[in-house]
Amino acid sequence: MPEQPPYEPEGAVAGTGTGGAMDLAASEARSLEPTAADPRGRPRGLWSDAWRDLRRNPVFIVSGLVILFLVVISVRPSLIASGNPLACDLAKAQQGSQPGHPFGYDGQGCDVYTRTVYGARTSVTVGVLATLGVAVLGSVLGGLAGFVGGVWDAVLSRVTDVFFAIPVVLGGLVLLSVVTSDTVWPVIGFMVLLGWPQVSRIARGSAITAKQNDYVQAARALGASSSRLLLRHIAPNAVAPVIVVSTIALGTYISLEATLSYLGVGLKPPTVSWGIDISAASPYIRDAPHMLLWPAGALAITVLAFIMLGDAVRDALDPKLR
Amino acid sequence: MGRYVVRRLLQMIPVFIGATLLIFLMVNVLGDPVAGLCGDKACDPATAARLTHEFGLDRPVLQQYATYMGHVLTGDFGTAFNGEKVIDLMGSAFPVTVRLTIVAILFEVVLGLGLGVLTGLRRGRLLDTAVLLLTLVVISVPTFVTGLLLQLLLGVEWRWISPSVSPQAAFGELIVPGLVLASVSLAYVTRLTRTSLAENLRADYVRTAIAKGLPRRRVITRHLLRNSLIPVVTFIGTDIGALMGGAIVTERIFNIHGVGYQLYQGILRQNTQTVVGFVTVLVLVFLAANLLVDLLYAVLDPRIRYA
């Protein structure tokens, strides 16, 4: 009788049906192929299988190429944009598309194309750094709590709950409204502060599951040290779900940065950011929609690419969900 | 069940204290609580000192928090920047945001569930692919961009709606803002329903139902949906709190005088009592919604037992 831990009912519905008629047939067909049986090779099998799946997945290829492109122009925006995003001419404010300036000019008379290209750098930087911070902090805290258990686990769980109870945008408004720095760091810091519980919950879950695995129990019985258990057995188990969540979260962090900038508490000029440009363009949306649509389009494509990448990676790493 | 509720309520206390304390600290430590008290001007040093003392701001932060919470528990949420009682602001703001949230939830249930069921049953068809792509786009475009575009198209270009909502904020005016507020969750509900349905479609008990010779409609409504919708209901329930807290963007776009608007004003003017007061209530709503979802879960899924 499944007596569920009352606090986290998310995991409870899993047990509906172990495989329908199609699974049955498919597994009948599949089980006949000779399989490489190497009990220790399980993680490696997972990764190489996932990679084989990904290479054949058009969603992965397209989103991967978009992201690669974004990364390249983030590192070297001058490759495709020769202008200076901060060189503006008020006389040209709000002008539309013209030769050499395909996206037109914004409210300050800056070239929208150049600003859109340079905006990628900010978004990618914020997204990547926030995700890294969240992933590292979240996995370390969550993994340790799940592994150690006891009081630490209980305390961390409550702290996680506290952070979950605070609406993200609201927290951002409160925390960032008093910040005067015009760098990206406060925004990244805020995202890590409010984002880590999401990852820590997952890392904790994986650590607990891994801890209960027979081979980990066996390793423990054979006298493996705690640090060895953590690194050799528990960490590899938690990596896949953390990667999946992080990839998808990366897109949402980029979106969140823009939202915060729109609300006036995110990044500040002279930082070039899609969020700032969209926010600045929004009052003139009727007369000069191009000022808003280009950065908004770039933002949407970027977020979409990361979310699709995350989807593809999840499908590859967790074939059950397919 | 009763014991479970009591235990959950007890567990909510530290979360409640933690979340409100966190916000309290953010506002107090990082900001200047007195700054907003003299209207738009900065306070002169003498007034500032007097106010600081009057509000007990010279005492340790934790003590301030305790005093504040003591007041809150007796229903005294303090005073907003314009001298209005925060509780009165809440009285005018919360009904508006609650209406907005109701509209959003309705969209999630009707549109999200509907599309999810439709696509989940027709996986791989044209409609499925189209809806799936649409949900991805909706998730990828930030809410504020969706909101601005809809406002431009429906409100300004085609004049189907008024671009901004009147202070009364009747249900009729909140349809488009509600859709904007719901948009991202709506897309998630669609995807979640679709996945859950597709997963359960392959479940053994569905095969049994077909083998029993039940009509397709009965297999779907009585067997498939009952099981597939459990996680979706959970998601929508949990989303209530998130929607109310996230309404700030939508309310700003459509100029709706709800919770988000008041909070925004409070933050701009660094009015501790408004901000902490509203956040306190939002946290309570979030916690209550989560408790409700957990209890609902036990009703929907008999396998779950609360001890």
Added chain:
Amino acid sequence: MLLEVRDLHVEFRTRDGVAKAVNGVSYGVDAGETLAVLGESGSGKSVTAQAVMGILDTPPGRITGGQILFQGKDLLKLKEGERRRVRGAQLAMIFQDALSSLNPVLPVGDQLGEMFVVHRGMSKKDARAKAVELMDRVRIPAARERVRQYPHQFSGGMRQRIMIAMALALEPALIIADEPTTALDVTVQAQVMDLLAELQREYRMGLILITHDLGVVADVADRIAVMYAGRIVEQAPVRDIYKTPAHPYTRGLLESIPRLDAKGRELYAIKGLPPNLMDIPPGCAFHPRCPMARDVCRTDAPALHQVADHRVSACHFWRECLDA
């Protein structure tokens, strides 16, 4: 014949290719008779049963040929509505894993009663009474109280009894039981099997018993069909097959049963793996694993040879096999 499957072909189209799951299966069952279908997983025994029931997942599954005659009518030619009315009422199925095969969120009484509501147009109340009656019939204690309980509140054996009750509800002419006892404890297995056999006698139903367990078969089956790679390789009355198998695969299966009188001797195992259904070996599909294989086995697929009355074998060398 109550049910006659003629030259049935089923394939599955997957991303990796076409899996030929059933390749020309023919078998039949009479009223009151028990046919055991034996084979390893992947032999096509379950897929054949699903095709008969009409619960094959299409796609990826596809019936590419053959007939399924039930009470004289070809089920494959019926419209979906007519087919549905046969399902559950005339033709019922018992699945292996009762826990996952029963709906977790509906009381068992509702799931049993549903048969009467849908097929017989009964009121909910009458259907509930029928459900209690059925649970009594399969000897579930305190049926009147337990009818309101959910599947997870029953033990494995009791759950399988509920599956049996559900199959029995409308007194069908034929029941297909797909590994009905595999998921159960050994002690419970015998009880459930006995109950099933007893009820079958009582109602004079035809029974197709799908299993890989030769021990179960000996007690209850009248005839045995052995399947390999989507084909029947041998079909015979149960006593004959145990005494003198006419196919090397059957012999391998029989020799791999642990026996008390052979204690201490090494257990026989058929060498090699079952074939990949995407790439079934030419000739006799069993030849790569067959101790008797010769050149002809690699090139010519053996026909079903009439070995004796009611006995067939798909082996070129069935005579040698019988003599061995």
